[in-house]
Amino acid sequence: MQTGTAFIETPRKILVVIFDGALLLNVAGPIEAFSLANRELDARRGGSGGHARYQTILASPAGGPIRTSSDIELNTLSLPDPVSGSFDTIALVGGMGMRAMSENRQLIDWLRAAAPRARRIASFGSAAFMMARAGLLNGKRCSAHWRIADNLRNQFPLVEVETEALFVRDGHVLTAAGSIASIDLALNMIEEDHGKALALMVARVLVMPRMRPGDQPQLSAELRAQTAATPRVATAAEWIVTNIDRRPTVASLADRFAMSERNFSRVFTKEMGMSPQRFIESARLEAARRWLAGSSLPIDSIARRSGYSSGEHFAQSFKKTLGTTPGDYRREAHQRAGEPH
Template identity: 45%
Template sequence: MEQRTVLVVLFDGVQSLDVTGPVEVFAGAAAVRGGREPAYRIHTASLDGAPIRTSSGLMLVPDSSLADAPAPHTLLAPGGLGTREADPRLIDWLRTNAPRAQRLVSVCTGAILFAEAGLLDGRRATTHWAYCDKLARDHPAIEVEPDPIFVRDGHVATSAGVTAGIDLALALVEEDLGRDEALMVARYLVVFLRRPGNQAQFSAQLAAQTAQREPLREVQQWITEHPHENLCVDSLAARARLSPRHFARAFQTETGMTPGKYVERVRVEHARRLLEDTSDGVEEVSRACGYGTPEAMRRAFVKILGAAPAEYRRRFHAPFAAQQAPALNG
């Protein structure tokens, strides 16, 4: 099997987890192969080869300068505060050299580096939710998708904030080496293999703004605590002591989300937790979350998470049922 070189670009102000998360996945994939040749060769490089300081103050020592780095199969651009005013020399290097890689991968705001280098024009991409609007505004040629934790478009893959880089790296290992090896890596990293790429970046409670008016805030909280109740607009409006039309308009204005969408997200979030933490059947979970039928819950899961409830549960628990694998260091 061909050994794939993963080149990780380092710069001052990089987010350390954007680097170490994917690196541990690729290194783990090398470890679980036992005596076989490691599937990945990991190489880190900064512009001049000098140590860099991450956004948390941690110092990282690269293997070489970018000029002396080996030709990569996979070029990985992490994010961090250093992407806000990236060194023009780094952008020039990416513009010239990145197209030679067989696969381009960004984590978090590393997508901004690719965008500045023109590598995402005409493509679908994502980044940390807090920067999606900026990416779309500054680079209209990119089709920015703010919800998924990662997006694949041909040989280019972009991921959302921080830990989403681990999800993307696991997806790439599964693509390269197969599900069994990816499962073993996930198991020893104690992570879920794998959150579907189009899973929302955050829960409904985090995605929506908190309403300013107390009646609307109370309704938001009541929805999260009673997903099994009748949550139609008329019922919620009565609880807020507003007319249905006024309530729907005010709720969307203050939370940035329609009541229906908020309810949908809350119910899916609650159902996910039940599937992860209990042995309740799909029909029982659907009743507990206010779905009229298991089919209604299945449609909501496929729409938001890209996987049916049974498949979601199987993916979540798969790492813990995987066969014993060689222990990874640490």
């Protein structure tokens, strides 16, 4: 039985390792999420601070001021001894200087020695290069920003690079695509440590539209459509997204935009980086995810609204792509949102 002074739990120390050129959002976003979690934990304990709060520590190889990608300077401590240092989480932050850092032998040796002693190790953005160089991603799945994925895959063939994921957990190794996805991963860590309710509260304070699971695509079909350079392709892509319930086909799209099917496929693929058929499938899947997470409509109805020919076809395609059933995906999405199901 507790007597005397209040019980104080050991804080969860998070060592955030940054370098010159680090992307500021990769630093500030997760740290702010952990800070907000601390405030909520304190409020729950009447301001006593008795819960296992987060203690974030900024460090760099030499310590001192670090100039980020936004030309903002952050003060850092030097990296602690990898053996005697005690950290719950080591988080590596990517940015413009990552190529040089990933080839720094002294830093890689430190990482190899420190990683096994942490409960988890995470990378935000291009810091995945450093983890890969240290051998921490060999044989593991890894999320990588779409701009660096090919380079990472080519340099480290033992790493299973995933571009269609915001973040990936593989054992105690966590990787995020970076930028806003770094906040998504931080929320996921908070949920792991303190439960869904706290993570949801932090997401609300940050005005996040929702807590996104790691398997969400980095680039939505709608965003791809908006960023197409050729007006005709942009219009075609936008039409697919907004009319997915009409079950567009490559043939019908080519006819609508007065092009031969072969030429339409060639121009669309060159502009969008994927075939029109693959884009249609992506738009269907995104629409289905939105309906599953945000409605209580029957599965067959969602299938039709998302452009699938039948509920059975929808279920098969969904399971093949995501490895789960529409019903299970819905239950998990509603649980994450704290809704009844």
